[in-house]
Amino acid sequence: MKRFLLHIAAIVTTALCVSACGIYSFSGTNIQPDVKTVTINYFEYTALKMNPSLQNQMTEALKDKFRKMTRLEQVDMDGDLEITGTVTGYDVKATAVTADEVAAQNRLTISVKINYVNRRHPEEDFEKSFSNYADYDSTQSLDAVEGTLCEEIVEKLVEDILNATVANW
Numbered sequence: 001m002k003r004f005l006l007h008i009a010a011i012v013t014t015a016l017c018v019s020a021c022g023i024y025s026f027s028g029t030n031i032q033p034d035v036k037t038v039t040i041n042y043f044e045y046t047a048l049k050m051n052p053s054l055q056n057q058m059t060e061a062l063k064d065k066f067r068k069m070t071r072l073e074q075v076d077m078d079g080d081l082e083i084t085g086t087v088t089g090y091d092v093k094a095t096a097v098t099a100d101e102v103a104a105q106n107r108l109t110i111s112v113k114i115n116y117v118n119r120r121h122p123e124e125d126f127e128k129s130f131s132n133y134a135d136y137d138s139t140q141s142l143d144a145v146e147g148t149l150c151e152e153i154v155e156k157l158v159e160d161i162l163n164a165t166v167a168n169w
Contacts (some may be wrong), residue, residue: 029070029166035120038072039079043112047090054087057150058112061158070166082117083165088129092142095135108142109133110153116165128164132156 043058062083066072072081089111094103111131118124134149136142 029162031070031072031166032121035080035118036073037075037079038066038070038081038083039075039077040066041082041084043085043087045087047087047111049090049092051090051146051150054090054110054150054154057154058085058087058157061154062161065158065162066166069162072166078119080118080120081165082119083161084115084117085161086113087111088113089131094138103138105135106138106142107133107135108146108149108153110150110157112157112161114161114164126164130157130160130164132160 040059040063043055045055062085063074066074072079087110089109091109091111093107093109094105095107096105097103109131110133111129113127113129115127116125132153134152136145136149
C-alpha cells in the first residue's frame with residue numbers, strides 16, 4: 001500500500017510540474033507561454049461545387065475547438081497566432097462498384113488550405129492543405145446525407161488543423 005501511494009504521489013507531482021511550466025497542457029496543446037491570443041479568420045470558398053454553409057461551418061467549428069482546447073483569447077485581428085483558411089475542394093466520387101458496374105458507395109471529400117502565422121515564433125509559420133472524407137451508401141442522395149457528412153468531415157479537419165497548429169503533431 002505504501003508503494004502504491006508513493007507511485008500516486010510521483011504521478012501527481014510530475015503532472016503538476018509539467019502543467020506548471022506553461023508549455024504543455026492536458027488537452028494536448030503545446031503553446032509557448034508568451035502566446036496569448038489567436039485570430040481565426042473567416043474561411044474563403046474556392047471549390048467548384050458549392051456548399052453555402054461550409055465556410056461558416058468550418059470557421060465556427062475551428063473557433064469552438066480553440067475555445068475548448070486552448071487557453072488563448074480569440075481576437076478579431078492581429079492575434080499572436082493567426083489562421084486563415086480556404087475551402088479548396090468539395091467533391092463526390094464513387095468508391096465501391098458492384099458487379100453490375102454500379103456505384104455501391106460514394107465518398108464526399110472536403111479539402112482546405114490553411115495559412116498559419118505565429119507572430120511570436122515565426123519559425124512555426126506554415127501553409128498546408130488538409131483533406132478528409134466520409135462515405136455514404138449510393139442508394140441515398142447527397143442532399144439527404146450532406147449535413148451529417150459535412151459535420152463529420154469538418155470535425156476531422158478541425159482536429160487535424162488544431163494538431164498541426166498548436167499541438168505540433
